[in-house]
Amino acid sequence: MHISEGVLSAPVLVTGAAFAAAGISIGLKKMGYEKIPQVAVLSSAFFVASLIHVPIGPSSVHLILNGINGLLLGWLCFPSILVALALQAILFQFGGVTVLGINTVNMALPGVISYYLFSRLVNREKKLISLTAAFACGFLSVFFSGILVALSLLFTEQSFMSVAKLIVVAHLPIMIIEGIITLFCVAFLHRVKPELLGGIYGKAT
Amino acid sequence: MEKRHNSTMYLLILFFASIIIISTSLPVLAHKVIIFAWVEGDTVFTESKFSGGREATGAQVLVFDRAGKQLLEGKTNNQGEFSFKIPKLTDLRIVLNAGMGHKAEWRIPESEIREAGGILEKKRAGGSSQPIDVGLSKEEIKKLIEESLDRKLRPIVRMMTESQSKGPSITEILGGIGYILGLMGVAIYFKNRGKKR
Numbered sequence: 001m002h003i004s005e006g007v008l009s010a011p012v013l014v015t016g017a018a019f020a021a022a023g024i025s026i027g028l029k030k031m032g033y034e035k036i037p038q039v040a041v042l043s044s045a046f047f048v049a050s051l052i053h054v055p056i057g058p059s060s061v062h063l064i065l066n067g068i069n070g071l072l073l074g075w076l077c078f079p080s081i082l083v084a085l086a087l088q089a090i091l092f093q094f095g096g097v098t099v100l101g102i103n104t105v106n107m108a109l110p111g112v113i114s115y116y117l118f119s120r121l122v123n124r125e126k127k128l129i130s131l132t133a134a135f136a137c138g139f140l141s142v143f144f145s146g147i148l149v150a151l152s153l154l155f156t157e158q159s160f161m162s163v164a165k166l167i168v169v170a171h172l173p174i175m176i177i178e179g180i181i182t183l184f185c186v187a188f189l190h191r192v193k194p195e196l197l198g199g200i201y202g203k204a205t
Numbered sequence: 206m207e208k209r210h211n212s213t214m215y216l217l218i219l220f221f222a223s224i225i226i227i228s229t230s231l232p233v234l235a236h237k238v239i240i241f242a243w244v245e246g247d248t249v250f251t252e253s254k255f256s257g258g259r260e261a262t263g264a265q266v267l268v269f270d271r272a273g274k275q276l277l278e279g280k281t282n283n284q285g286e287f288s289f290k291i292p293k294l295t296d297l298r299i300v301l302n303a304g305m306g307h308k309a310e311w312r313i314p315e316s317e318i319r320e321a322g323g324i325l326e327k328k329r330a331g332g333s334s335q336p337i338d339v340g341l342s343k344e345e346i347k348k349l350i351e352e353s354l355d356r357k358l359r360p361i362v363r364m365m366t367e368s369q370s371k372g373p374s375i376t377e378i379l380g381g382i383g384y385i386l387g388l389m390g391v392a393i394y395f396k397n398r399g400k401k402r
Contacts, residue, residue: 033396
């Protein structure tokens, strides 16, 4: 879902970069001393996830993991995803440096939205609610990302609906897989470290 | 503090376990699209792939001249290939548009087309060729050599396309993770310094 260099026009790139800068500054402000390792680990996970391809469907799609990033990091997923995307652009030539801003927003904003939608639900005692919310979080984060990518392509590809449909259909398998991954992560964390699910900003300095 | 340390440890273990699983069980694949083009005679052949080996089928290919004017467009076939006759002797810029924000381009300089004996050769033919011992004109021999070279080089060109589309290596992946851990160290350092003051 990385947008390549040279696809988007300058205004779209600038807008994307501005949004990204805003998100990152919020993220950095909220990043407490103790949260840094957690951000780094999830950033690495995001960095590696893009190498796992799922050979289902019409296009070339890979894992994204922005759902679990957002769920565990909230706004901190902006810096986390920026770092991972920058390294992907430099080392793997995915995306690119000029599109870094817009790509960061496309991936991180759905994560933040999922954080506000699901982090409370995931924290519930009832297994059913918590795990359903976790699945929905993984599923919908990818879905929102697809919508955002289609939105950013609006000015180059004209028909928003057809592009959005194409992206969403291509990523349907990924959405389901990410839902399941998020579900297992949450189930695992519930057992070993429930505090991690209790919101990221608790002890921010 | 103890507890927090634990939580990070859990995440780290989980993370490295998953990396080991990934790197052993799955072939390393990348995610970008590339187009590769070469000239044979008066035709340009292109191959388009998502790196990771999957062909970009049915993708739009646009060909521009030096001034940025569009010369022609077409779609890749089931093998991700597309070929066209050279419409004009100029630098060609071939742009692949695989949709969903995937785009790649390849340039063929004018000199390469000239060397491949494209359009220009035909215009020149028929004039001042000098017959030599074998009974073939210089031009004909040149053409024969070029044709057989094209044929012989095709597998090599293909190999180059393959190697171009190779995904990132394990060094790059581990390097990236190293960068992230390094950044983590820097971030902790600065936060820590702020605290002490």
